[in-house]
Amino acid sequence: MWTDHLGGIITGAISAKLIREIAPGGYDAVSIGAALARVAAGQSFESAGLPIWASVVQCLFDVGIIAAIAILCLGGVWNWRGAQPAKPLLVAGAVLIAAVPLLVSVAKPNYLAFVVPLIGVLTIERWRRDGHVGIIAPMVAWASFAWLSIISLELHRNWLYVAAPMTWAVLFLGPKSLWLVGDISANFDAATGRGLAHSVVDSGDQSRHARGGLDSHPT
Numbered sequence: 001m002w003t004d005h006l007g008g009i010i011t012g013a014i015s016a017k018l019i020r021e022i023a024p025g026g027y028d029a030v031s032i033g034a035a036l037a038r039v040a041a042g043q044s045f046e047s048a049g050l051p052i053w054a055s056v057v058q059c060l061f062d063v064g065i066i067a068a069i070a071i072l073c074l075g076g077v078w079n080w081r082g083a084q085p086a087k088p089l090l091v092a093g094a095v096l097i098a099a100v101p102l103l104v105s106v107a108k109p110n111y112l113a114f115v116v117p118l119i120g121v122l123t124i125e126r127w128r129r130d131g132h133v134g135i136i137a138p139m140v141a142w143a144s145f146a147w148l149s150i151i152s153l154e155l156h157r158n159w160l161y162v163a164a165p166m167t168w169a170v171l172f173l174g175p176k177s178l179w180l181v182g183d184i185s186a187n188f189d190a191a192t193g194r195g196l197a198h199s200v201v202d203s204g205d206q207s208r209h210a211r212g213g214l215d216s217h218p219t
Contacts, residue, residue, distance in 0.1 A: 024050045027161035028153055030107040033058030035164035044161055062103045069096055072182040088184045094118040095177045101170050109150055118177060125180060145169055
């Protein structure tokens with residue numbers, strides 16, 4: 001593939017195979033812009049780039065996702081009052097990495113591997129909240145849908161190509177993931193605030209005790 005890339009750059013002629021692999025309008029493109037463009041066109045279009053409106057929607061979506069994660073993490077992950085917290089930072093990173101297939105206009109099915117860390121985070125958080133390890137029915141349903149969406153690429157049915165099931169599989173994780181980022185970040189921020197308040201009170205008590213000791217032994 002890399003030799004094809006270099007050959008195309010040098011000669012100016014790109015092979016049809018490489019065009020299919022990098023075409024944002026291809027039937028297996030996962031990004032939100034590609035999915036919407038296929039829905040609007042009613043078919044895939046591997047030989048052309050995305051329409052201008054689809055590119056604009058893609059850019060707005062990218063900015064919106066990154067801005068939403070940044071805002072939700074304010075005070076938790078983006079903590080200016082001390083060291084960066086480990087858990088909120090890892091959760092936010094997993095969510096941001098999982099969004100890569102939707103953010104990159106030429107993302108293909110292999111980009112779904114970026115979702116794996118987020119699946120682990122969601123599973124562990126569910127186990128932690130439930131208090132025990134067990135089978136999580138929503139996760140099983142999601143994994144089955146994602147698996148079938150990949151299988152659908154081999155069925156050669158135009159309506160499946162247009163429906164973009166892989167894009168929907170990643171999008172389904174969005175609301176829960178953003179909620180988890182905001183919840184963990186807010187809890188960490190509240191705990192940090194309580195810790196700061198306690199430290200201020202403790203330091204005040206120590207100062208009063210110190211002054212009391214000095215007052216009781218005047219020089």
